[in-house]
């Protein structure tokens with residue numbers, strides 16, 4: 001009996017926020033440039049958002065007290081790319097589990113959507129650095145079908161590197177070096193060792209470096225208590241600013257405050273701060289609709305006002321074994337004996353052995369859509385009770401959005417900012 005040859009999938013995500021010296025306060029507000037109604041990337045945006053939240057809730061239910069941080073876009077793009085080589089049910093199962101309804105959107109529209117999305121994100125911007133991409137590392141004796149090579153290059157810009165898989169350490173080193181370079185040195189130890197039966201490694205990465213439109217000033221940092229839960233208090237470096245206007249609200253319907261913080265360029269963050277003791281209650285209603293609703297409302301001038309803002313300086317990361325998580329979201333065949341990846345190669349049967357996703361978030365002084373489908377009116381929303389003050393000294397949610405592609409780049413929950 002011939003053993004199936006193994007494919008290893010590695011995804012990395014990284015969100016780095018770094019200094020640009022003392023930023024200039026800039027009170028002007030910028031409209032989203034917007035992409036046209038027919039923009040192909042908007043075809044995939046709702047499904048990607050839907051997948052992001054399903055992934056989030058699964059992970060949150062498995063470890064409710066942990067920090068969560070991942071890049072749903074990186075996961076969706078990598079698996080959509082892999083579906084190019086999957087045949088029979090394996091392929092449709094991947095796309096359906098990623099949130100696509102194949103009676104409504106064709107496979108080619110999905111891949112064109114990702115193509116547009118990835119190329120939009122990669123447009124060089126001197127204020128915002130986003131790098132997304134993927135690479136295939138192939139053992140020399142593996143021949144990929146020309147169609148798969150053409151499509152992964154054309155739609156997903158994937159690079160191909162032949163490697164000598166007998167040299168387990170050398171190959172791991174090569175992969176790590178590639179990832180390290182693409183993530184500007186932030187992730188340098190993605191794989192520790194490769195298993196002997198691996199014949200192909202797919203790496204997908206995203207690197208995002210944003211600068212706050214309204215940065216904090218370094219001199220105002222101090223240490224403050226952060227209330228992880230009723231029993232746990234940690235000390236965190238807290239940043240402070242009180243001179244800037246921001247969009248923020250207190251939701252009367254959901255017990256939380258929501259702050260929109262813009263980056264320079266086409267990205268923004270929503271920080272959702274549950275009222276004391278209300279994390280679970282807010283988490284329950286964290287849906288695509290709710291995020292769209294906050295995002296839409298937080299463009300209205302009535303929610304734009306001066307704010308005293310306390311925000312921790314921190315760094316968290318998330319690591320996920322996707323071969324454990326994705327079958328629970330419907331991608332089953334791919335990780336089982338019935339995987340059909342005959343669109344990648346006809347040399348033996350390929351299987352995915354492991355799939356690993358890692359993401360890092362760093363926030364400091366300088367830095368780090370939404371569908372217009374909301375129907376809820378602003379009647380439920382008000383400015384925070386203590387009108388001009390928001391203190392992020394307890395667990396909160398993070399949503400990082402690319403505004404022109406209406407995509408969630410990163411999603412997470414900061415429970416304990418002292419836990420990497």
Ligand SMILES: *[C@@H]1O[C@H](CO)[C@@H](O)[C@H](O)[C@H]1NC(C)=O
Nearest residue numbers: 096099100101102103104105
């Ligand atoms: C897919 O779309 C079709 C047509 O709009 C609809 O009838 C069907 O219920 C949808 N399937 C799923 C699983 O949502």
Ligand SMILES: *[C@@H]1O[C@H](CO)[C@@H](O)[C@H](O)[C@H]1NC(C)=O
Nearest residue numbers: 146147150151152153154155
């Ligand atoms: C090659 O990829 C492009 C997408 O970049 C696609 O439009 C074209 O049909 C592909 N050609 C073949 C022969 O598969």
